[in-house]
Amino acid sequence: MGIDFQGRVAIVTGAGGGLGRQHALALAKRGAKVLVNDLGGAVDGSGGTVTAAQAVVDEIRAAGGEALANGASVTDFAAVEAMVQQAIDAWGRVDILVNNAGILRDKSFAKMDMADFRLVVDVHLMGAAHCCKAVWPHMVAQQYGRIVMTTSSTGLYGNFGQANYGAAKLAQVGLMQTLSIEGAKNNIRVNALAPTAATRMTEDLFPKDMLDALRPESVVPAMLVLAHESAPTRTVLCAGGGSFEAAHITLTQGIHLGTGADVPEQLAARLAEVTERAGEQVPQSGAAQGTSEIGKAMAARA
Template structure:
């Protein structure tokens, strides 16, 4: 099976360098027409120039592909709407959205300014919301869409000094969970990519040998699968150094303890049972947690 994107139109945010650039180049190489979006700021979100995006467009065109540059900030919904309209005016459709734009403002939570927390949330979370909201009605109307959120192990599992980044990345996983349900009837598939890649954000943090193994291009195959016609739905694919895994948010079978006055004490003693992974499930919707809990309660009461 060959993955190709002939006739498809893709928008990739934060595509002026690093992982986003590799996403844009790979989609274009396989036939997609690409909107290369990048504000052109540094990893902290400071500054702005369309030159980075234009350089990627020039590279795509030199290889025989089609692309246009856009410098909208994903935090500006009006600018994002204009970017999507540019794609529609140019090519008449939008099939793929890769929400890749992001910044870092790393510090321990005790030392972190609230403004830095809010800005990271705005770029990662509201940036993805703005872009997805702008393309959603188009994808609904054409009964086709592929949306890729960029989550992170920092959100899924935590990472010291990244409370803001981790909160934002876990929020994107939650956004993916619900949009994948809502989009399914319109053939809109929504997934999340958790990349481990060496980019401007990781310079100076890892040994050279490790950085080489973590080339951004090694993550791209996971994005291509999630952007393809045969994409999964509601899947978190972790990728790095040519290795690929799937992350699940699971639910253990737990225990039913009732609601007596000593339930807090009994719960404290039963925590090891709650952690028991035997029989754990991957719920397909939030209601499955309630169904499990009510079912155990009914069983306990002989209902």
């Protein structure tokens, strides 16, 4: 059973080059109608022209697919709403949203200008939120939706010089966690992809032979699985160079110490028990942490 997108409509943001372009081409090749969004700016988010998006549309059409170009900045909610309406007007529905648009303004936190922090969060986090918000009512109405966030190993695990980017990227996982819970009853599945790929945004970070191994094409299978009808939900898939992993935010078993005056000292002395990973779990929602803590408190009282 092949992974097929016949009759599906997809919006891919930041699809004028790099990973987004590969996403758009792959979805189109497997039958999806694709709205190719790209502001067409520089890596740092400056400038803008729709030519990058149009070039990808031309490529899809030349291969016999259906596509439209859009030059909206994901930071502009009205423009994002118009982008979604463009897809609805053309094709009557939106099934898939791939939130891929992003910029970099790398600097160590000590030297970082807060305007550069805010702009990166604005593009990655608010951009994804704007796109999700704009497609959400349509997905609810049709009782079907697949949303793919683009997170990053920087968000999950940190990276020198990328405090702004890391904060914005892990925030997308937080958005995914709640949207997957809220979307479940309407068959809207929301997942996140953490790609390792050589694109315009990362070409300065890796040596040449490594860049060849990390072609953006090798990340695409993970996106296709997360965007498909058979997708999981609330999953963080990592992909790069042909390897695939899942990242989890886990909760350890922990210990109950009560509320006595010496709890700070007890906690300091027994911190290794609290952080011990044997038997850790992945809670199904944030409420599960509270339930676990209340359960331990009640058991201690009994």
